[in-house]
Amino acid sequence: MIKSRITLKQLEAFSFVVDMGTFRAAAAALGTTQPNISSRISALEAALDVTLLYRDAGSVRLTTKGKDLLERTRDVLRAGEALLEAAGRQELIEERLRLGVTELVACTWLQPFLRQLRREYPNLRVELQVDLSRQIxxxxxEGQLDLALQNAPFVSRTSGERMLSSETYVWVANEEVVDGLAEGASVGRFFDRAVLTHARHTAAGNALHELARERGYDAGKIVHSSALSACLPMxxxxxxxxxxPRSLVQGELDAGRLKSPISDWTAPPLTFFARFNSNRAPRFVEKASDIAATIRPSATEDKLNL
Structure with missing residues (x-):
């Protein structure tokens, strides 16, 4: 019978080798060894009596039959997840979610997202990477992440992309600096001292440099930080x-430790997305994006309306 010849681990290995491009990368992604992956693929090919992959030096290619069976393989894997979900047994899904987030997500709503994810998938292992949006x-x-929670703009599109709520910007300074600012609403008065913001090639950083160019401000006063959290103590x-971003500093504003001086310009809002490759992602990845869509608005909508 099929149960004694074909296993989900064999099908999973086949899918991951195709997605990752090599046996070694698939083994790393699945948390096992290259010989294990090779053994699973060989056993699957023997059971089906077909050659699924051409093994070239350092890479693999799908055979014609492999191409025909790849989507069927993904369907079986997703059906297995759907069965456990229908039975209410998500705790039996013992998989790994490779999650990439920006620092702003990590500093604001990541913890509520992870708590809800753990409630729904108790044995899902999350491997977290925090970086700039373009690195994520x-x-x-490249297939090194399953799900990205990040802000636009993007160089390329993904087959799975869900828009989350936006993030507004705010100007902040301590009380002494605010009291020392010239009167009026012009952003130009901020350039009498250092102007701190995102890393250089972020949307906000680019917008600020464009403003300085248009209005003739001294762009040399702009101090960029790839770590937003480092801006707060400075x-x-x-x-x-x-x-x-407002959500990063709202606590400091509420406590009165920082003030928001009036200004005639601020950077355009950041729009956040949950992004994944829907053509190859397991069902739990899409479910994780659903969770992000419920957590993100509830975590920030009140602050965004301030």
Missing amino acids: EERLR VSEGMGVALL
Whole structure:
């Protein structure tokens, strides 16, 4: 019978080798060894009496029959997950989610997302990577991540993409710096001192440099930080005025430790997305994106309306 000849682990190995491009990469992604992956593929080919993959030096290619059976393989794997979900036994899904998030997500709503994910998938192992959005996008494109929670813009599209709520920016400084600002609403008065913000090639960083060019401000006053959390102590100590996402500084504003000076310009909002490759992702990846869509608005909608 089929149960004694073909296993889900064999089908999983086949799918991952195709997605990752090599036996070694598939083994790393599945948390096993290259010989195990090779053994599973060989056993699957023997059971089906077909050659699924051509083994070239350092890479693999699908045979014609392999191409025909790949989607069937994915269907079986997803059906297995659907069976466990229908039975209410998500705890039997003992898989790994390779999750990439931006620092802003990590500093704001990542923990509520992970708590809800654990409630629904208690034995799902999350491997977290925190980085700039463009690095996360590259890893997702190369198959090194299963799910990305990141902000636009993107270089390329993905087959699975769910828009989350936006993130507004706000100017902040400590009370002493705010009291020392010239009167008026012009952003130009912030350039009398350091202006702190995102890393150089982020959307906000580019927008700020474009504003300085258009209005003739001294762009040399702009201080970029690839770690947003590092901006908070600098602005709290009076280094200058900072352009930062509201959710990152809302607690400091509520406590009165930082103030928001009036201004005639701020950066366009960041739009966040949950992104994954729907043509090859397991069902739990799509479910994780559903969870992000419920957590993200509830975590920030009140702050975004301020």
